[in-house]
Amino acid sequence: MSIDFIKSLYYEFISYFIPQKIKYKVEGECLKCGKCCKEIRSYGMKNEKDLKIMQFFLPHYKRFFISRIEENGEVVLSCKYLNQNGLCNVYNKRPSVCKNYPAKTINFNGKMIEGCGFKTTKKEFKDYL
């Protein structure tokens, strides 16, 4: 278990208790491509053991499995409830992390998956005037 993974676990955990700090303007709409359910990245996660630890602390991670590990060692997760049509098999019971996507949490870096119908822009001070 790396330091990056411990940090990631910590930030993910406290994100449920700390008010959102970074605001994004979200535009566009979902194209129902399913990419966000099969291209899930968890910063610092390197292997199956890290995933098991994440699943222990954050049970909604139990729906995810490792679909591949990239050359740079980055783990890519996929959800077992994604069906072949790119839709969610448990749509009405999906967790809030799915319902709120794309959200504006302290961990969300504002970058959408390539091809996603949503576009996010970091809100500037002038946007609040």
Ligand code: SF4
């Ligand atoms: S990647 Fe974007 S367009 Fe595709 S299913 Fe997810 S939110 Fe919708």
Ligand code: SF4
């Ligand atoms: S529960 Fe449904 S919406 Fe959430 S990641 Fe899985 S397939 Fe996608």
